[in-house]
Amino acid sequence: MIQQIHTTDVAIVGAGPVGLFAVFELGMLKMRTAVIDVLDAIGGQCAALYPEKPIYDIPGYPKVMAYDLVEKLAEQAAPFDPSYYLGQRVERLERGSDGLWRLTTSSGATIQAKAVVIAGGVGAFGPNRPPLPGLEGYEASGAVQYMVPKPEVFRDKRLVIAGGGDSALDWALNLAPLARSVALVHRRAKFRAAPDSVARLQALTADPAKDVDLVVPYQLHGLEGDGRSLSAVVVRDLEGRERRLEADVLLPFYGLSMNLGPIAEWGLDLERSHIQVDPQSCATSVSGVFAIGDIATYPGKLKLILCGFSEAAMAAHAIHALVHPGEALHWEYSTTKGVPGDNLQGSAA
Structure with missing residues (x-):
């Protein structure tokens, strides 16, 4: 041919x-x-x-x-x-x-x-993927995603967003009005994002009417669920202390x-x-x-x-x-x- x-x-x-x-x-x-x-x-x-x-x-x-x-x-x-x-x-x-x-x-x-x-x-x-056990199964089901093609799909979801740059903060701000809850995880209290975005996020976390949590200084440590449906994200700080964040979706924004x-x-x-x-x-x-x-x-x-x-x-x-x-x-x-x-x-x- x-x-x-x-x-x-x-x-x-x-x-x-x-x-x-x-x-x-x-x-x-x-x-x-x-x-x-x-x-x-x-x-x-x-x-x-x-x-x-x-x-x-x-x-x-x-x-x-x-x-x-x-x-x-x-x-x-x-x-x-x-x-x-x-x-x-x-x-x-x-x-x-x-x-x-x-x-x-x-x-x-x-x-x-x-x-x-x-x-x-x-x-x-391609996205930088966090080194978490069982990640592939949650990626396949959409419980772990690296982009936000349509914000509406996250309505009423419990979201954990990981990262400290503009993408992480922008999506935390944009998705907060839609999501049931938003937890932003970053390994340190200082962010690599626009100062205005940082100020707006801090204002959201201080508002008792908004379920927005700033989880610092913590890093992703593990995923809980049945291998496809996510129930929680486990984070750990440098001292080894762990927190369990209830979640339906994890959005890691660690760059490309x-x-x-x-x-x-x-x-x-x-x-x-x-x-x-x-x-x-x-x-x-x-x-x-x-x-x-x-x-x-x-x-x-x-x-x-x-x-x-x-x-x-x-x-x-x-x-x-x-x-x-x-x-x-x-x-x-x-x-x-x-x-x-x-x-x-x-x-x-």
Whole structure:
């Protein structure tokens, strides 16, 4: 059987917000795209880890929920008809004698393109799991979870949240109005979260009308239940003293375990597990391969979604010459050019 090869102009590795915006920027310059992501849905960390968490630093949106931002970016990319290859990882990146890049995925798909944009965020990622006996059974039943896709499922549940960073405190605050009770476990009294979040949490714990408990300095020690349904979480302090916290669900927020995966073998110049790029074009050390978003690094780099959006635009302009060699790039504002299927109502100044 002959293997099917999908041919496009640019292959984008990563379907997070920056990868989705790259579809738009490349499309505006008349370049077709294929997008590959290891997750089963678009949106990257925004969709997988905190879909209902508010984001405050997107221009034009004083506040936007992560999932809503992903939906808008997908809608913005849709007129350019990108091909999505989801639930599969790029295993190999090779350049053929014809100059085209060939990307082979874990599902056996092959995409060939004139340029490659790596928008893989932090690379392959997964939650840091607490070393507790019997953890797998509780994970399988949903009694232990590492993300909050829909807060409503935790209504009237007894929650134990573990961690001392922004994710742990944010979800303790957001879930407290829904849950029957919330206990936040952290190994020390000092938190690595926004001061405002810490103050709000302390106010909640001091309110006798709220069943919110701050359990410090303690660490997770064990799980009680039948192997699937959770009844309690056992915690222990440094002196060996134990507490038993009644619980239906444990939410450990210990950050992500991140690695570049196969990207590390592609011959790119790396710096501390990030890809070094030219800040003017986002070109990597390998001709025809670009990197944008959190995975890219250069002097003065800021890890902000809005900076990733800017990098997507710069990379698209640099890639144009590779996809359309010899063709002059006559730049037009989006307000005068429009997008496919759009009827212009005005013009740029």
